[in-house]
Amino acid sequence: MSEAIAASGAPALLRVENLSVRFRTDRGMVRAVDGVSLHVHAGETLAIVGESGSGKSVTALSLLRLIGDNGEIEQGRILFDGVDLGRLSGAEMRKVRGNRIAMIFQEPMSSLNPVLTIGKQVAEPLVLHQGLSWQAARKRAVELLARVSIPDPVDRLDSYPHHFSGGMRQRVMIAMALACDPKLIIADEPTTALDVTVQAQILALLKALTRETGAAQILITHDLGVVARYADRVAVMYGGRVIESASARELYANPKHPYTQGLMASVPSLDSDPGRPLQTIPGQPPDLANLPPGCAFAPRCAYARDLCRQGKPPLESIGPQHERACYGYE
Amino acid sequence: MSESAVAQAATAAADPAAGDPLLQVDDLKVHFPVTEGLLKRQVGTIKAVDGVSFKLARGETFSLVGESGCGKSTTALAVLRMQTVTAGRILFEGVDVTHHSAARMRPIRRRMQMVYQDPFGSLNPRMKVSAIIGEPLVIHGLAGDREAHRARIRELMALVGLLPDMADRYPHEFSGGQRQRIGIARSLALDPSLLVCDEPVSALDVSIQAQVVNLMMDLQRRLGLTYLFIAHDLSVVRHISNRVAVMYLGRIVEIADRDVLFNAPKHPYTEALLAAVPVANPEIEANRAQQIIKGEVPSVRNPPSGCHFHPRCVHAMPRCRVESPALRPRDDGRLIACHLYD
Structure with missing residues (x-):
């Protein structure tokens, strides 16, 4: 579905370009979102996947400028239906929020x-x-x-x-x-607090409604099963950056970033081989207040080279509809 | 053979724990009174656990699964005698502990320990890691001399993959995964045979879950531990379990070996539960029939008559509304509580 939409050449409903968001905290300035670019087409479900501290929720909240007094959008553009949301006044933004872009929270x-x-x-x-x-x-x-x-x-x-x-x-x-018939629905872990049979009902309902209305959906989740069932396209975040994005099928069949590969391999699934040791990603998810200078995944990456510890790899196209931020290990 | 002998033979086949189980739970009931007004007049009863029976073989992992209100956590607490039992029997290592006093429970507690869900809330933030891990030994008067105590703590830390030089740090200096390792080390301090694990990995990040799951499976092999595992994540349950019991509103609806249950669920609730779990593979998901179960789990305060599941069941018959099905063994070794299979 997403391929068809993208191939039609219609402009994206939402296009986020190089967005960075930082927060004043007790531990100093923390950059929670670091140069994120993404887009969603009408009728499409984009999943943003990541673990705690990956920046996935802050990215979503920033789209609606719901980041509080200690937060600040440092740079970047948020183009929604041709309008740069960053240039809107508070009053104009209120007309967008809950009206043209709606948000559904976890609790x-x-x-x-x-x-x-x-x-x-x-x-x-x-x-x-x-x-x-x-x-x-x-x-x-x-x-x-x-x-x-x-x-x-x-x-x-x-x-x-x-x-x-x-x-x-x-x-x-x-x-x-x-x-208000929104054009974009942002759902932030909408079923994490619910039982699994109810989760299935709610996500199926959201999917059916977006199909009916042609609205786009951004689904923020940590659950790779939920992504596989409901998303058309996926952006994987780590340490405040998008490190890989592709259609859901392409990402699961052909993950290209070492973090995505590790994540996919470490999750037991109802169709995986039980009893065997799971593959693990060594180490811990990064601390946003204390990120390494280069690629945030480098300390946990089996392929990390000096280059990876010095610079942050940009998100680059590596195939049709497939982007990755990695200096490469092939 | 008489009917009961047939039933017993079938149970034996279903039940690797039939011979000398580590834990045997018979018809366990945990009921809570619902009171009202100043005089606390009892106006009803919540049957959180309502006639649950199962056995655990030594060295196996037996999982209780189900959605909120199914009674899986209350069952676990009752097994540990941390929850008053209304009726039924709990046999641990051959001893009926159902009505043991606190004093008589104390030596038995050494042998049955708990691993908690929340590695943030379950560790005292003001205690050093060494004190947290060593505390059970002190409480049970097993600490020995200072040097032996420290050596045991170092040994426990190494066992769960913590570096001994972390002993003087405080919990806040550790990540979620490391804190769960501290909790596991503490639960192992008294050399238990049974670990009751209530959602031990559900608070952890995906990439950390795998580390803790592997650790738990490795410890089980090395120490011969038996796990009573409580979780709502069926993918993790399938990975770690030998046998699984599915609970719904205080009752077990199906017990089977892991592969039997996951490959061919028989109880309509088990089927619905497994169908609701998305598989992390878009190709499989696209081709999967998505029959989504209707309705939600009803309140435990006022459960449906007969089979509790009948209002949501696609196969419900008139009989299901009036008669509660018993958990009975079937030819393939599993136990099911459903009139469809009577």
């Missing part, structure tokens, strides 16, 4: 307001962004709750978040995200 409990009814929370963005009356917005809220398969949506309008299970709360979050 549906802490993202919903516990003292407001579900109906009020789903209707609010419609009143705010689309100028609907409360009455019309409530009617639309019923449709949205039905669309995410919440049973008895009319009755549930007056329920509070604590009346809902974790899976149902995440459905409410998705209904809110869909309220």
